[in-house]
Amino acid sequence: MKKRVLIDFAEIKNEELLLYAAEPVAIGEMKPVGQILVDSDQLSFIYLAEQDGDYTYITIPESVWTSVKTALDSNFEAYAVHGEGRLHLQGFKEEMDYVVENIKGNSNYGEKMVDRVEAVF
Template sequence: MAKKIEVTKLMITERDVSVFVDDNSALKDKHIQPEGRMLADSDHLAFIYILDVEEDFIYVSFPETVWSHLNIALNKNLPLFLYTDDDIRIPLLQFQEELLYFISNIAENSNYGKKMVDAVSHVFSIEM
């Protein structure tokens, strides 16, 4: 079963977004390959980014508490980088595209549940 770590903080600059997690011990000194794929976790109101870490998967959970920052990142088209250590960061490839897909798919789609639909439509407003 994949290990899940939760994003606790996003720091937005003019050039990118730094992503920090609650426990990065599973990422330290490991070979990490960003999968470029995401999942929606409607039970926990979160978006999940998948990492391939030495033949295992780690799910990086973006809970509703950081969605307002994700909305800013989307609107500014900023790349996201996950910090695995003080000076090592991993690009979250395809993050923008995957998140935009889920936002558009979840909008008014009862398959994700009313709470998820309401939360996504309340937080995300994509300026095209």
């Protein structure tokens, strides 16, 4: 079964995008996969991480997209954070840039997702 980690808060600090996990999770034990998926139904991006041979979905909801956009524009590195644990989301900018461009004007992602992505990014 895939684990899900919901990001509920984001901030930019010391030229880094920090994405804070809502629930307790061992972020520091995960390994970045460097791939982003789209969950149009939940209006979220999903960064893939790996732990114990299985994927963990780090869910980045619309509520934090403004911070993500600022970080992308400034070429800041992104990290998932919980407590003292940090996971460098390798390839985050490149993947987000690719996914966002693919969503714009693409009805395959659903009208609501396209509208929200175009409004923020």
